Amino acid sequence: MKILLVYPIYPDSFWNFKHALRFISKKAAVPPLGLITVSAMLPTEWEKKLVDMNVAPLKTKDILWADYVFISAMHIQKESVNTIINECSKLGVKMVAGGPLFTQEYDSYPKIDHLILNEAELTLPLFLNDLKEGHPKRIYKTTEFPEITSTPVPDFQLLARSKYAFMNIQVSRGCPFSCEFCEITSLLGHKVRMKTTKQILNELDKLYELKWRGNIFVVDDNFIGNKNFIKYELLPAMKEWMQIHKYPFTFNTEATINLSDDNELMKLMADTGFMSVFIGIETPEENSLQECNKLQNKNRDLLQNIKKIQNAGMQVSGGFIIGFDSDSSSVFQRQIDFIQQSGIVSAMVGLLNAPKNTKLYDRLEAEDRLTTEVTGSNTDLSMNFVPRMNYNELIEGYKRIISEIYTTKPYYKRIRKLFLNYIPNNTTPFKLNLAKIKALIKSIFIIGVINKGRGDYWKFIIWTLFMRPGLLADAIEYSIYGYHYRTVYGLRK
Numbered sequence: 001m002k003i004l005l006v007y008p009i010y011p012d013s014f015w016n017f018k019h020a021l022r023f024i025s026k027k028a029a030v031p032p033l034g035l036i037t038v039s040a041m042l043p044t045e046w047e048k049k050l051v052d053m054n055v056a057p058l059k060t061k062d063i064l065w066a067d068y069v070f071i072s073a074m075h076i077q078k079e080s081v082n083t084i085i086n087e088c089s090k091l092g093v094k095m096v097a098g099g100p101l102f103t104q105e106y107d108s109y110p111k112i113d114h115l116i117l118n119e120a121e122l123t124l125p126l127f128l129n130d131l132k133e134g135h136p137k138r139i140y141k142t143t144e145f146p147e148i149t150s151t152p153v154p155d156f157q158l159l160a161r162s163k164y165a166f167m168n169i170q171v172s173r174g175c176p177f178s179c180e181f182c183e184i185t186s187l188l189g190h191k192v193r194m195k196t197t198k199q200i201l202n203e204l205d206k207l208y209e210l211k212w213r214g215n216i217f218v219v220d221d222n223f224i225g226n227k228n229f230i231k232y233e234l235l236p237a238m239k240e241w242m243q244i245h246k247y248p249f250t251f252n253t254e255a256t257i258n259l260s261d262d263n264e265l266m267k268l269m270a271d272t273g274f275m276s277v278f279i280g281i282e283t284p285e286e287n288s289l290q291e292c293n294k295l296q297n298k299n300r301d302l303l304q305n306i307k308k309i310q311n312a313g314m315q316v317s318g319g320f321i322i323g324f325d326s327d328s329s330s331v332f333q334r335q336i337d338f339i340q341q342s343g344i345v346s347a348m349v350g351l352l353n354a355p356k357n358t359k360l361y362d363r364l365e366a367e368d369r370l371t372t373e374v375t376g377s378n379t380d381l382s383m384n385f386v387p388r389m390n391y392n393e394l395i396e397g398y399k400r401i402i403s404e405i406y407t408t409k410p411y412y413k414r415i416r417k418l419f420l421n422y423i424p425n426n427t428t429p430f431k432l433n434l435a436k437i438k439a440l441i442k443s444i445f446i447i448g449v450i451n452k453g454r455g456d457y458w459k460f461i462i463w464t465l466f467m468r469p470g471l472l473a474d475a476i477e478y479s480i481y482g483y484h485y486r487t488v489y490g491l492r493k
Helices: 018-024 033-041 060-065 075-091 100-108 120-133 184-188 197-209 227-244 257-261 263-272 286-291 302-311 331-342 359-366 391-406 408-421 434-450 454-467 469-489
Strands: 002-007 047-052 068-072 094-098 114-116 166-169 214-218 249-255 274-282 315-322 347-351
Touching: 002 033, 002 060, 018 434, 018 469, 033 047, 033 068, 033 120, 047 060, 060 075, 068 075, 075 094, 075 100, 094 100, 094 120, 100 184, 114 120, 166 197, 197 227, 227 263, 257 263, 257 274, 257 302, 263 274, 263 302, 274 302, 302 315, 302 331, 302 408, 315 331, 315 391, 331 347, 331 391, 331 408, 347 391, 391 408, 391 469, 408 454, 408 469, 434 454, 434 469, 454 469
Parallel strands: 002 047, 002 068, 068 094, 094 114, 166 214, 214 249, 249 274, 274 315, 315 347
Antiparallel strands: none
16 A cells, blocks of 8 residues: 555644744644654555645645545644645545544545544554455544553654654643543543553654654643653653763653642653643633633642742743633733733633533533634634623733733743743753754844844843843744744734
8 A cells, every 4th residue: 555644734823833933944843743653553564655734745746646645633724634635536546534623523524535533543453454354434433542552653754854843752642630621531531541661762762763853842731640650650761761862852741730739740850851841721710710620720829830840940831711701801911910920931822612522512502602613723813602701802802912922022021030930950951053053043133133123132132141141042942932923913023
């Protein structure tokens, strides 16, 4: 068999970092980990090619080369998915699809020949066996959640690795919490299923052998979901591996706020090379936290929790939501004040939406408040239900939050707050390379010379040189992120 694995275009949004990537001459932030993992599950004698449309165009000759085109996607990639499907249909090439979009909306894609839904460890072997026997079915799905202790090392070698800012790996699937708006547990379950330490070290070995050096994003929705395993087995082994290999990588991941409760764990993560962590803060409003069942965030001094993580040597990015039923008109200023005081530079503020198969979706459906499907975008001002608050007031409040946290003056003020809280871990050495030199030159010219906010930029750079000179590289990086955010949101640059 000849298999073409295709990853659709990820449109301009908060997390694709399209406008920041240009500074370091990269095409995409992260590669399609799901597709290259599925690739590693296919028979070794099959020929495989990968086209990530975020780094290279999909050509007609690539489609015609293939016996099957494998597609994986998220909701935000729907438009590109439809383009791929139409092109493959026109050329008469069969399609196999899976991933979150198709698992949740497979009825919407009648042109797909075979749908491999849920997790491929269970459903892909069934398809491959039926294909071998000559009678493959159209839909393969399951309600079970597989162990992932036999999941193979992804086919990293298929990637045009120089086009990406990060490589990525997965340690676990599932989350023990039950946030009302979150689709993770419906897709991946409450039980946290772990790869073995040996599997993770094998993946690091593979990336090291392929000459990757730099950032690795650990894509787990909650890296500390099984804290004992992470703390007492995986991280000590990763730390030793990093020491032996002279710290070729740095790591970013996602976790819950209870990370701040364990000083030993935070230090171990920083010593291993974890530089930052994304945390779902959602809101400083206790009533809204109760409403959405974000109980792990309740009854806490969230600002102090964030500061503890920053003090431990990890920067914090965060997710915030407005549009809860219990939100009042005061929520907008509370969100602004909280974000500014927290030193969370990358604050992804989104309007509440209800994905399918979530408790929120079921509740709103019962209340006859659903209006359309979710887009998956966090910047397009869309909501798929009727909010309690006046919609126009909600949208205007949302726009005010974005303006007051991402225009240059408050943005650079927030980075200063981070730099005063942040105590960097010196275990992982800073390594200057050509890409970083180019980014510095471009940032000086574009942000410091051309853009209207250049005065605020230079004040911030000078402040950093005097107050936290060891964080100059971070200052340049965050100034580039700010340029991206302002571009995405259409703010004054």
